[in-house]
Amino acid sequence: MDIKAILEKTYEIFLELGVFDKISLVYIFVVRGIDEEVKNLIEKGEYEKAMRKIIYTVMMNINNEAMYEEIRIDTMNKCIDLLHGIDESKIDAWDNLEEFINIVYSFSLYTLENKKDLKTNKEKQELINTKLRELVNIYKSNIK
Amino acid sequence: MNPLEVLEKAYNLFLVSDIIENESKIDIEIENLLANKDYNNIAKTLIYTLMYTINEDPAYKDIRQIYMNYLIDLLHMIDRIGFNNEMIIKIFVKLIYQFYSYSLQYKIKLIADKEKRELVKAKLNELVDIIRS
Numbered sequence: 001m002d003i004k005a006i007l008e009k010t011y012e013i014f015l016e017l018g019v020f021d022k023i024s025l026v027y028i029f030v031v032r033g034i035d036e037e038v039k040n041l042i043e044k045g046e047y048e049k050a051m052r053k054i055i056y057t058v059m060m061n062i063n064n065e066a067m068y069e070e071i072r073i074d075t076m077n078k079c080i081d082l083l084h085g086i087d088e089s090k091i092d093a094w095d096n097l098e099e100f101i102n103i104v105y106s107f108s109l110y111t112l113e114n115k116k117d118l119k120t121n122k123e124k125q126e127l128i129n130t131k132l133r134e135l136v137n138i139y140k141s142n143i144k
Numbered sequence: 145m146n147p148l149e150v151l152e153k154a155y156n157l158f159l160v161s162d163i164i165e166n167e168s169k170i171d172i173e174i175e176n177l178l179a180n181k182d183y184n185n186i187a188k189t190l191i192y193t194l195m196y197t198i199n200e201d202p203a204y205k206d207i208r209q210i211y212m213n214y215l216i217d218l219l220h221m222i223d224r225i226g227f228n229n230e231m232i233i234k235i236f237v238k239l240i241y242q243f244y245s246y247s248l249q250y251k252i253k254l255i256a257d258k259e260k261r262e263l264v265k266a267k268l269n270e271l272v273d274i275i276r277s
Contacts, residue, residue: 052223056216063212076199076212080192083219087185 001097001142003047009135010054010104011038016128017111017118019061048091051100055079058107067114071106078103101139108132147228150274151186152178154240157267158193161244162253162260187227187236191215194243203251207242214239237275244268 014020020035034053041050059079062068068075082103085096112118112128119125155174177186195215198204204211218239221232244264248254254261 049223053220056220059216060213063209063216073199077196080195080199084189084192087188 001092001094002138003051003092003097004042004045005138006097006101006135007038007042007047007050007054009131009138011035011042011050013104013108013128013131013135014038014054014057016124016131017108017115019111020057048086051091052083052086054104055083055100058103061111062107068110071110075103075107098139101135105132105135145230145233145274147183147233148178148181150233150237150271151183151190151227153267153271153274154190154236155186157240157244157264157271158190160260160267161247161264183227184222187222188219191219191222191236194240198243204246207246211239211242234275237271241268241272 015035020033020038034057038050038053038057041047041053059076062072062075078099082096082099085093085099089096091097108128109132112125118128155178174186174189177189195212198208198211198215214235218232218235221235225232227233227236248261248264254264
């Protein structure tokens with residue numbers, strides 16, 4: 001599976017969703033924004049670090065934003081499981097990548113449907129939906 | 145400061161306290177990691193078990209948000225710097241201390257069982273003593 005394409009697409013989607021903002025406030029050691037860090041890591045080919053940062057971003061959002069309360073317990077558990085999975089085997093293990101896409105997709109869709117400024121912005125909604133379809137297509141083209 | 149000693153003491157504390165979610169799953173795994181002295185993965189596995197508990201157990205509702213942020217932050221720091229670093233070890237111990245201080249006050253299992261309570265206190269002190277010394 002094309003890890004780079006998956007991470008790049010996720011990065012684009014998260015940027016449009018505006019979910020990166022949450023994370024940079026908390027980290028003591030982050031000077032730059034987390035979005036720039038993720039971008040740089042992908043460019044440098046440090047895919048595992050980039051993937052972990054994206055997972056942390058999901059965790060931070062669902063932990064701190066009240067709108068995610070309904071999906072919090074389940075999504076948080078899935079994120080912890082995935083971090084654990086990445087530690088145990090490689091990030092390109094099929095199960096890990098599949099679960100990563102699964103988390104990104106459902107988190108993004110939920111955000112799109114529930115975040116106030118996105119609900120009313122039709123143009124942005126279409127853009128994000130297109131990118132989500134592209135992410136699913138990358139996944140589908142790799143199932144043989 | 146010996147990272148392995150800290151991790152072993154933290155693990156022993158988790159084992160006697162009997163309040164961690166997914167406890168049965170981590171036993172064998174941590175034993176293996178301890179044997180291999182794989183500091184980063186032992187620390188992360190211990191953090192994950194705290195995260196599962198904080199996320200699911202309603203007893204931790206009031207501290208969930210802030211405490212989870214600290215744990216995510218710590219994972220992030222371990223990714224960047226590695227566990228074998230004095231500052232990281234201190235934060236790790238401090239967070240475990242906070243978790244158990246809270247548990248001793250609010251977790252019924254520990255409040256009701258005096259013997260277990262004393263055991264947890266003793267193991268917690270052993271852990272905290274390492275960074276005090």
